[in-house]
Amino acid sequence: MPHSNVRRVGSFLLWLVICTSLPLLLFTAATIWRTHEADRLREEDALRATASDVSERIDLAFESLRASLLTLADSGSVRNGDWPDAIREIRTLEARTGVTIHLFGPDGHALLPAEAATTADQAVTKAVQQAVRTDAAVLTDLLSSTAEPSVALVVPGFRTNDLTPTFAIVALPGRAWLWQLARPPNPAADKLIVTIFDQTGTVISRSIEPERTIGRTAHPALRQAMQRQRAGLIAIPQTLDGVPGIIAFRQSATTHWIAAALLPQSAFGIAQQRDLTMTVAIGALMLLGGLYAATRIAARLVQAIRALGCEDGPQVASTGVRELDELANRLRAIATERDATEASLRETDTRLRDLIGTLDLATITTREMDGTIRFWSQGCVRMYGWTAEEALGRLSHVLLRTQFPQPLQEIEATLRNKGFWIGDLVHRRKDGARIVVAAHKIFRKRTDGAPDLVMESLVDVTALREAQDSLRAVNQDLEQRVQTEIAAREAAQQRAAHNDRIQALGQLAGGIAHDFNNILQAIAGGAALIARHPRDPDMVGRFIGIISDAAARGASITRRILLLARRGDLKPEPIDAAALLIDVRDVFAFTLGAAIKVELEIPTALPPLLADRAQLETALVNLATNARDAMPNGGLLRMIASRDAVSASVGAHPADLAAGDYIRLTVSDTGTGMNAATLARIGEPFFTTKGVGKGTGLGLSMVKGFAEQSGGGFTIESEPGRGTLATIWLPVHDAPSGRACGAQQEVSGSVQILLVDDDPLVRGSVTEQLEDLGHKVLSASGGTDALAILRARKAIDLMITDLSMPDMNGLALIQEAREMRPQLPAILLTGYASEAVAMTRNNKAQPNYTLIRKPASTAVLKARIGELLN
Ligand SMILES: Nc1ncnc2c1ncn2[C@@H]1O[C@H](COP(=O)(O)OP(=O)(O)OP(=O)(O)O)[C@@H](O)[C@H]1O
Numbered sequence: 001m002p003h004s005n006v007r008r009v010g011s012f013l014l015w016l017v018i019c020t021s022l023p024l025l026l027f028t029a030a031t032i033w034r035t036h037e038a039d040r041l042r043e044e045d046a047l048r049a050t051a052s053d054v055s056e057r058i059d060l061a062f063e064s065l066r067a068s069l070l071t072l073a074d075s076g077s078v079r080n081g082d083w084p085d086a087i088r089e090i091r092t093l094e095a096r097t098g099v100t101i102h103l104f105g106p107d108g109h110a111l112l113p114a115e116a117a118t119t120a121d122q123a124v125t126k127a128v129q130q131a132v133r134t135d136a137a138v139l140t141d142l143l144s145s146t147a148e149p150s151v152a153l154v155v156p157g158f159r160t161n162d163l164t165p166t167f168a169i170v171a172l173p174g175r176a177w178l179w180q181l182a183r184p185p186n187p188a189a190d191k192l193i194v195t196i197f198d199q200t201g202t203v204i205s206r207s208i209e210p211e212r213t214i215g216r217t218a219h220p221a222l223r224q225a226m227q228r229q230r231a232g233l234i235a236i237p238q239t240l241d242g243v244p245g246i247i248a249f250r251q252s253a254t255t256h257w258i259a260a261a262l263l264p265q266s267a268f269g270i271a272q273q274r275d276l277t278m279t280v281a282i283g284a285l286m287l288l289g290g291l292y293a294a295t296r297i298a299a300r301l302v303q304a305i306r307a308l309g310c311e312d313g314p315q316v317a318s319t320g321v322r323e324l325d326e327l328a329n330r331l332r333a334i335a336t337e338r339d340a341t342e343a344s345l346r347e348t349d350t351r352l353r354d355l356i357g358t359l360d361l362a363t364i365t366t367r368e369m370d371g372t373i374r375f376w377s378q379g380c381v382r383m384y385g386w387t388a389e390e391a392l393g394r395l396s397h398v399l400l401r402t403q404f405p406q407p408l409q410e411i412e413a414t415l416r417n418k419g420f421w422i423g424d425l426v427h428r429r430k431d432g433a434r435i436v437v438a439a440h441k442i443f444r445k446r447t448d449g450a451p452d453l454v455m456e457s458l459v460d461v462t463a464l465r466e467a468q469d470s471l472r473a474v475n476q477d478l479e480q481r482v483q484t485e486i487a488a489r490e491a492a493q494q495r496a497a498h499n500d501r502i503q504a505l506g507q508l509a510g511g512i513a514h515d516f517n518n519i520l521q522a523i524a525g526g527a528a529l530i531a532r533h534p535r536d537p538d539m540v541g542r543f544i545g546i547i548s549d550a551a552a553r554g555a556s557i558t559r560r561i562l563l564l565a566r567r568g569d570l571k572p573e574p575i576d577a578a579a580l581l582i583d584v585r586d587v588f589a590f591t592l593g594a595a596i597k598v599e600l601e602i603p604t605a606l607p608p609l610l611a612d613r614a615q616l617e618t619a620l621v622n623l624a625t626n627a628r629d630a631m632p633n634g635g636l637l638r639m640i641a642s643r644d645a646v647s648a649s650v651g652a653h654p655a656d657l658a659a660g661d662y663i664r665l666t667v668s669d670t671g672t673g674m675n676a677a678t679l680a681r682i683g684e685p686f687f688t689t690k691g692v693g694k695g696t697g698l699g700l701s702m703v704k705g706f707a708e709q710s711g712g713g714f715t716i717e718s719e720p721g722r723g724t725l726a727t728i729w730l731p732v733h734d735a736p737s738g739r740a741c742g743a744q745q746e747v748s749g750s751v752q753i754l755l756v757d758d759d760p761l762v763r764g765s766v767t768e769q770l771e772d773l774g775h776k777v778l779s780a781s782g783g784t785d786a787l788a789i790l791r792a793r794k795a796i797d798l799m800i801t802d803l804s805m806p807d808m809n810g811l812a813l814i815q816e817a818r819e820m821r822p823q824l825p826a827i828l829l830t831g832y833a834s835e836a837v838a839m840t841r842n843n844k845a846q847p848n849y850t851l852i853r854k855p856a857s858t859a860v861l862k863a864r865i866g867e868l869l870n
């Protein structure tokens with residue numbers, strides 16, 4: 001794959017050579033250059049030192065000459081003008097110093113030696129005059145008029161006792177003297193040239209070729225430099241020898257001449273330059289050689305790598321490079337492995353295709369999501385009738401006219417998210433037949449995560465789905481029929497139950513009618529006898545007794561029926577169970593007959609129970625009566641009282657009691673017992689085994705109804721031949737028993753009572769009862785009448801009213817009456833307690849009243865009036 005960063009092996013090697021050679025070359029050149037620089041500096045220093053030495057030498061030479069001249073000037077012969085002596089001294093000095101000496105007069109004419117020039121050089125004459133005038137030594141520049149190049153040093157002198165200079169001594173150093181000054185200090189430095197210039201820049205002396213150069217002037221650049229500074233170093237393009245050179249110069253302090261040391265440019269740093277050139281040449285040669293070698297090696301390597309990279313690369317015997325040979329071996333191994341894996345994969349693939357082809361599964365493989373068929377198994381050919389040639393490359397949903405159970409996008413989303421989708425599809429075969437297939441689609445991704453394939457396995461479930469559909473239909477039909485049947489049965493059962501109730505009601509009505517006929521018989525008989533003997537108080541009293549007994553029996557029957565209907569009016573009160581049981585034991589012992597033994601078992605300190613006393617007595621009588629009936633030949637009746645604490649955690653109580661404290665009363669007998677069938681119907685109203693006229697089948701119903709209405713419960717256990725055990729639970733009364741409950745309170749004296757009832761018979765009898773108790777009675781036939789009376793008459797102590805009246809019910813009347821007389825006590829008479837309760841519920845305001853159930857006995861009336869008015 002071409003890539004911008006890819007380079008050839010050759011170029012890599014070329015870079016390698018350059019990268020290694022070039023720094024080496026540069027480093028060497030730099031080192032040589034540094035050495036060269038140091039040498040150059042050293043040579044410059046040597047030049048400066050030479051210039052400095054020569055300038056000092058000039059100073060020394062002239063100092064020494066001046067001192068000698070001054071000594072001469074001070075000598076007696078010269079001062080006194082003793083010329084022969086003076087000449088001798090002059091000759092001695094000339095011999096010692098090597099210079100020519102003359103004596104001049106102050107005007108500039110020569111005094112000694114007389115044979116010397118009578119007229120001196122113009123410059124000498126000027127110098128003599130200046131020396132005499134200034135009384136100081138004077139040195140001239142190069143004299144041009146002398147036979148050989150020279151300069152003149154003039155020293156002033158005095159005659160004896162003269163205070164102004166009267167003569168001058170002139171010293172003229174010759175060529176040899178001057179040449180001696182320019183001698184190089186180090187004879188070994190053969191290339192070094194020393195030149196001495198006077199103040200005008202004219203050559204006075206030179207270490208080589210003095211004859212040719214003395215009198216010539218310095219190069220203008222050097223002259224300028226010498227005028228600007230006392231000492232320095234300068235390169236000039238042309239020396240006196242006509243070649244470029246480096247010059248160090250220094251001005252002498254005494255003479256102001258300039259000593260210059262020169263080295264021709266050609267002699268300066270020559271060795272170093274040679275070295276540098278050599279190094280560069282060798283380096284370049286090495287670099288070129290390296291490049292050539294690198295190119296050859298690169299070509300060799302490239303050839304070897306190409307051989308490795310070609311089709312049968314790994315098969316190459318040897319590339320000539322060890323690493324490449326190793327790589328070739330490794331590639332050979334990998335290729336062998338890959339060939340083996342590919343062969344095995346091909347084999348597996350073939351086997352898998354064969355397997356799928358022979359399986360009776362219809363399997364399609366489609367590419368990605370577009371549905372193009374990539375694989376079409378033998379099962380598909382069988383199932384759809386399309387051959388692989390016909391199917392491959394076609395879109396599966398087009399070929400098979402697929403009906404999807406949900407939108408295709410949702411199926412695709414599920415495939416992408418979960419990786420699979422299962423569901424039924426409807427397809428068309430090649431012949432157009434419709435088939436239902438159970439499809440299992442699996443979504444495959446490539447290794448890079450891109451969607452690759454959807455593999456489908458398809459099973460023809462047309463028959464199965466049809467069978468399931470028909471089964472579902474059959475099931476629905478069956479369910480429908482069963483429901484109809486159940487409804488029919490329930491209707492039949494309801495009808496039967498209804499018939500049973502009608503029959504039971506008839507039985508009850510028969511029983512009640514029978515009892516009431518007896519009662520009516522007694523009342524009617526009693527009333528007839530009273531009518532026949534109204535004046536016989538004994539007979540009247542006896543018959544009244546019969547009538548009231550009959551009325552009490554009638555009341556007892558209605559009470560039992562009401563209790564059975566859970567409509568009884570219970571007056572719960574705390575009862576000492578022990579005392580009660582002792583009382584009834586006495587009664588039972590007397591009434592059950594001598595063959596039946598009555599036993600009692602009561603623990604001490606039994607708490608009082610809370611129940612209606614009369615109803616409890618009745619319940620015990622019912623149980624005892626049943627026990628007596630079960631023991632025709634006598635036996636044992638046993639009554640036990642005990643305390644029973646029922647806890648919620650123990651589980652369901654046999655009598656379904658709520659958690660709390662109870663008194664348990666059991667009545668057991670040793671009688672015939674009951675079979676399971678009888679036991680199962682216990683408590684069912686009107687169920688009796690005692691034959692017509694003997695039992696009403698209401699006894700146990702009453703006991704159960706009473707116990708449950710009192711907040712307790714009732715159970716009965718029995719086995720044929722082994723007697724029966726009946727148990728009543730009643731709640732413990734937990735208020736402290738101090739007050740005697742239900743204590744009779746009587747009203748003292750007569751009160752004014754308003755009696756309201758629409759029934760004249762009731763009105764009449766109750767009026768009789770009230771007047772009998774000593775009260776005054778005003779009666780009204782309805783609410784309207786009563787309210788009128790209340791409005792007219794003020795003195796009404798108490799109102800007694802019936803509940804159900806045509807114009808206004810008793811509750812409404814009490815309410816309206818209270819609006820006039822808020823404190824008016826009221827008694828409500830009613831056949832059913834629940835009737836009053838229902839009316840109270842309908843009335844928003846609930847007046848206070850005392851409820852008395854009809855028929856009301858004189859004693860009850862008396863007690864309630866007493867309670868109200870006290
Ligand atoms: N102690 C018992 N021993 C055997 N059987 C009993 C006992 N108590 C009740 N039974 C059976 O239960 C039936 C129903 O009793 P239940 O007291 O309700 O009515 P009854 O005694 O038949 O008539 P009623 O009590 O109204 O005069 C009785 O007819 C009797 O078959």
Ligand SMILES: [Mg+2]
Nearest residue numbers: 622626699700
């Ligand atoms: Mg009974």
